[in-house]
Amino acid sequence: MNKLAxxxxxxxxxxxxxxLVFADEFSDMDPVTLRLAHVVNEQDGFHIAAVKFQELVSExxxxxVTIEIYPNASLGDERTLLEGMQIGTVDMGVITNGxxxxxVGEMAVFxxxxxxxxxxxxYAVLDGPIGQELLDKLGEVNLKGLAYAERGFRNLTxxxxxxxxxxDIDGLRVRVxxxxxxxxxxxxxxxxxxxxxxTEALTAMQQGTIDGQxxxxxxxxxxxxxxTQDYMTMSRHTYAPAIFVMGMPxxxxxxxxxxxxxxQAAQEAAEHERSVNAExxxxxxxxxxxxxxxxxxxPDIGAFQDAVAPVYEKYGDxxxxxxxxxxxxxxx
Numbered sequence: 001m002n003k004l005a006x007x008x009x010x011x012x013x014x015x016x017x018x019x020l021v022f023a024d025e026f027s028d029m030d031p032v033t034l035r036l037a038h039v040v041n042e043q044d045g046f047h048i049a050a051v052k053f054q055e056l057v058s059e060x061x062x063x064x065v066t067i068e069i070y071p072n073a074s075l076g077d078e079r080t081l082l083e084g085m086q087i088g089t090v091d092m093g094v095i096t097n098g099x100x101x102x103x104v105g106e107m108a109v110f111x112x113x114x115x116x117x118x119x120x121x122x123y124a125v126l127d128g129p130i131g132q133e134l135l136d137k138l139g140e141v142n143l144k145g146l147a148y149a150e151r152g153f154r155n156l157t158x159x160x161x162x163x164x165x166x167x168d169i170d171g172l173r174v175r176v177x178x179x180x181x182x183x184x185x186x187x188x189x190x191x192x193x194x195x196x197x198x199t200e201a202l203t204a205m206q207q208g209t210i211d212g213q214x215x216x217x218x219x220x221x222x223x224x225x226x227x228t229q230d231y232m233t234m235s236r237h238t239y240a241p242a243i244f245v246m247g248m249p250x251x252x253x254x255x256x257x258x259x260x261x262x263x264q265a266a267q268e269a270a271e272h273e274r275s276v277n278a279e280x281x282x283x284x285x286x287x288x289x290x291x292x293x294x295x296x297x298x299p300d301i302g303a304f305q306d307a308v309a310p311v312y313e314k315y316g317d318x319x320x321x322x323x324x325x326x327x328x329x330x331x332x
Contacts, residue, residue, distance in 0.1 A: 032065050047071055148243060217281050221284035
């Protein structure tokens with residue numbers, strides 16, 4: 001047998017043995033179906049992460065665990081989903097960090113404006129000890145944090161005028177997530193900050209009862225916000241994680257082997273979504289420009305940072321030592 005044939009035979013044997021291990025580990029397990037919900041559409045990064053997770057879990061449990069995906073807020077808005085997970089009426093979801101922070105306040109440290117300067121800086125914190133500690137804190141409110149996917153760096157859009165400086169925001173009615181850090185950030189920028197669920201925001205933009213909103217490029221693109229929003233500012237004011245989260249009642253009912261697969265699959269699906277988002281952003285921006293949306297590429301970030309300084313003064317001490325530890329990690 002030549003070297004290539006020998007290597008191929010070994011690889012085939014290894015893969016076969018791996019399959020047998022999976023099959024054996026889950027052969028006696030009663031089939032489980034988990035309902036995974038999110039509030040966005042099938043073109044969004046959340047759905048991309050959910051589909052990857054679904055595939056990995058099915059493959060690695062030899063079909064013993066099936067993931068059913070419920071997009072488009074079909075099971076409720078994000079607060080409703082989290083409350084359902086706590087009592088066991090919803091199994092799991094991919095949930096934006098802002099609503100999660102209403103259940104574990106320390107999570108809101110990630111909502112502070114201009115905390116991270118790059119995705120890589122954010123990933124180092126989220127995938128490290130600080131991020132894991134905060135995921136573990138969800139157990140205190142009957143939730144199981146699995147991994148950090150992402151909403152991404154958020155940017156401002158509006159229907160009224162180009163925004164390159166905080167003065168341009170003055171008086172704009174801007175939808176923000178139902179989270180006090182976001183509300184105060186945009187009030188400091190001069191906006192009339194309007195907290196509301198995302199499903200309500202879509203209708204409000206169509207009806208003109210709000211002027212703008214803030215979200216990453218992938219959301220602006222996938223929800224065709226250019227149809228109601230004429231201007232986007234690449235403010236990148238907040239990096240927003242999203243969390244693969246499960247209800248603790250459901251988590252505790254799973255065999256340990258299934259828990260291990262689900263935890264690892266969530267991390268891999270999250271990293272997959274991050275990669276897809278990065279690859280797609282330039283293409284999405286080009287399509288938005290082609291549709292007629294005016295994009296302000298280089299706003300006065302220094303002026304924005306100065307304007308939101310009071311947010312740090314108000315909230316900086318509310319997150320234990322997490323803010324200090326994040327800043328220390330950025331200096332290493």
